[in-house]
Amino acid sequence: MKLHTINTGFFKLDGGAMFGVVPKTIWQKTNPADNNNLCTWAMRCLLIEDGNQLTLIDTGIGNKQDEKFFSHYYLHGDDTMEKSLAGLGFGLADITDVFLTHLHFDHVGGAVSREGEKLLPTFKNATYWTNEKHWQWATVPNPREKASFLKENILPIQESGQLQFVEEKENTNWRKDIEIGFAYGHTDAMMLPKINYKGRTIVYMADLLPSVGHLPLPYVMAYDMFPLKTLQEKQAFLEEAVANNYILYLEHDPINECCTLQQTERGIRAAETFNLIDL
Template sequence: MEFHVIDTGNFMVDGGAMFGTVPKVQWSHLYPCNKDNYCNLSMRSLLVDTGDRVFLVDNGMGNKQSESFYADYHLNGSGELIRSLNSAGYKPEDITDMVLTHLHFDHCGGSVFYNADRTKPELTFPNAVYWVGKAQWDNFLNPNRLEQDAFFKEDMMPVFEADKLKFIDENKELAPGFFVRIFNGHTPGQILPFITFKGKTLVYTADLIPMAASVQPDWISAYDTFPLISIHEKESFLKEAAENGYILFLEHDLYNECCLVEQTEDGFRAGKTGLLKEFTE
């Protein structure tokens, strides 16, 4: 089994939104912000090559929205989806399974692109099936008021119309060593991959735990639509991760690709942090 980090670029959001009710004086010691209170976040995808199948987990914002939209999120960094795939030795056609943790635009925007004159949408991964949580799909079609601005029909309807979607409504093994589990606090039907290899478990934590600074049960973002469920899910997961030595793959942490979880007398905290290869090789 091979792992490759796929960098699709960075974006900036308000630190208060990312850390919710946690005071800035606390979170800013663990995750920096600029003078305008903006935190710089990665959009880090993961490619998993099992030998028989090639999984990609999430695919960034894509490039279908307006310049003013992207300006609002202060896009930065040198990462880009196709270029990053090519650098890892893969083409979009090589992807057999596109796993979308959820359908907020910064996680699935790269699923579809427009042709040169923007008259026709094309699937970025023409040979892939696209996996998504059934509850998330239902929420995408009929979003609640908190999430309606985070979903764009053009990101996913072409995939649905091409009959490439597969839905997940329970915890499920997609391939030997590649298991997905459902978490509902951030958004209904978020699916997180649990990947086992060499006696280890790597978990793509998406927006359950977006950065190492979030490794505390009650440090949740204002974007979580069901905060009490998020806290319960995080507490249970962190206990499991600490006991079993799970490696957390951090989608939005600009400074750390992965971390471990430690349980101390004062609660949970991020332990060792570093690059993915430091944990997998």
């Protein structure tokens, strides 16, 4: 098995929304905002190369939305899905599986592309994976979360016949060396892959922990549907991660790809930060 970082570019989100009740005077020390109070975030996906299987975890925001939509998020950077894959010698058609941690637009937008008047799966030879509980949550969204679940990102996957569901149960063994954990605070039944790699456990953090700056327990996003649940899930996970020396793979941190953790007087904090390629 080989793991590869797939960078798909950067976007901006409101700093207050990203840090919830934490004052700007505190969070801006680690995630400085621009004049519009917007912070830069990565959309960092992961490619698992394992024999004949090429599994992509999350897909970034994609490029099919209109100019008005993208004007809210200030996409920037030179990286794209296609460019990152090509740098590894792969193309879109080589992907065999697309694992979607959850169906918010910055995680699933690249899963579907516009071809003329049609919306079709970007990865034509891939099986797309979500879970039935989250699919129902996303396709019949609540009013607060509706703007994050865009039907054009989601429904074409089902219509293509390429959709399959992961069984939703604690610590699902999805494949050899890949276990799936579930979290319910950010959105219902978000999935967190835990990958056995080079004798270590690497956890793809999705939106349970967007960045190193979110390690302190109260740093919970206002985007989360159930913030207290997120806080409880984060505390339990961080304690587990310290005890088992996990490596955290950070989807949204604009600087740090990976980190390990340590217990300090202030709580659990980052021990080392590094790039996946250096592991």
